[in-house]
Amino acid sequence: MGPPDRGGPRADAGGGPVVGAAADPLAAKVRTLAPSMTRSMLRVAEAVAADPAGCAALTVTGLAELTGTSEATVVRTARLLGYPGYRDLRLALAGLAAQRTSGRSPAVTSDIAVDDPIEAVVAKLARDEQQTLADTAAALDTVQLAAAVQALADARRTDVYGIGASGLVAQDLAQKLLRIGLVAHAHHDPHVAVTGAVQLGSGDVAVAVTHSGATADVIEPLRVAFERGATTVAITGRPDGPVAQYADHVLTTSTARETELRPAAMSSRTSQLLVVDCLFTGVTQRTYATAAPALSASYEALAHRRAPRPRPSTR
Template sequence: MTPQTQEFVAPVLPRLRAELDRLPLQAARVAQVILADPHAVARMSIADLAERASTSEASVTRLAQRLGQGGFPELRIALAAESVGEAVRPTITGDIDLDDATATVKAKVLADVARSLHDTAAALDDAAVDAVADAVVTARRTLVLGIGASGTVATDLARKLERIGLPALALTEHHDAMTTCVALTSADVLVAVSHSGETIDVVGPTQRAAAAGAATVALTSRPSSTLARACDQVLLSIAGTETAMRPAAMSSRAAQLFVVDVLFVAVVQRDWERAEPLLSASWEAVSARHPDRRRG
């Protein structure tokens, strides 16, 4: 697999939401001002933004460059374009309170998941998806690594690939992952799932797989994480807002599963002649137990 180039620049607002809690203090102040009103910031001068964030113009420039922009002028242009979509999207924000009615909880969770999926769709690099799908179709086998809550996402992708006849295995335990990854070769693909990109039990086996010559893919919310830097390709998922009642394991899952579905469809498109009869056969195999189901 050809390593991912730096040509793709993820949209600014999803990237800021994904990395806000990892930014240095001065950069975080700028990011908070931007996220509070991106449309207004797009009309500010760099001096105005620095003053509003109680920081220096140099800090504004450094944040712009961290986001893949050449400087503040390019950041303003990006914000102007992205804030149009932000303005027309309904906003229901805020943590879920203990006394919230069920209807309010539904509205808040729905709004957060919808934003997470929208941001992920915008931030996901099409070229990266294509490169990973190409690699999976031709791989000797695909290993999907995830620990804890990410393990359910890893299992979902592995089972999907198995269903269309592609050799795949979910690795959801660290020792098993480590001993499996040291035996990989350049004919294999490892997809590593971690919201933070810093989970030791995911990063360690991934680094082993890379050293063994396997193609490596990070599915993460953190494009600058240790995991992302260790991999050939990065599939970016933007988690929802982490709160006391919706920890990262919950807020990141919908976006990760969205990326899994996009990747799976891309794989099926490339391997339709093999996939179609197997998908049909699996549907037929269980249809008798679901008499109410009709083939779409």
């Protein structure tokens, strides 16, 4: 996924398949993009994710018949998953089938019931968090990640936008960058965000954090920054969402299925924080000569703010 044309909004929010992911990238991508698929497209996507070997042996007509859809739906699904056409999807499925180990156990359901004991809640939440992190790692485009890391490392100033739960993630990224001596600001007030975005330009970076990819109060300052010439980054669970139109680099996050007792904001924040940690670690690596002393100085500055350890009792 290359940078969008700086002359206008991004035309294509999709990206190529992730190579070398630690987890199953196709299954992760299907879970991430499921909310944006039609029912017929979802049938195709779930079929190829569940049986890559079997589907790789089918023609476009055969897969359409297997899923009760049309050839056009199969091709649209392939493109949404990041492949130029069905032939490319078949090749990827064949490669994925060869990589998968036999005897893989199916996913464990993690629905939380109202009467679940707290032990079961802990276990189910832990499984969901692990799956969310694995899906995010699998779907994360490392080329885009590396480009975003370099932009942050070179930035004169970084502004991060987020609302609600995503606002907490925006604050986390900004304070991490501050700890290594970089100039960074987190904005959760949309008016202040736009006011700050007007001041950005070439050499600056703007980061939008929005799981839905459609939060207007986050998209607007990113659009302003984009049009002012700043490098723009979107951390989102919907790489096909409106926010991607104004993002040079799109970092896709995953989320566990939302349930009544577990809102999407919980799992989306987990995946967003993983991306933030990846960005921060990458930037620290590239700026280590200045980052290491800055980290040490911040630790020393905060040391006197910590409560002293209690003295051992003499009784």
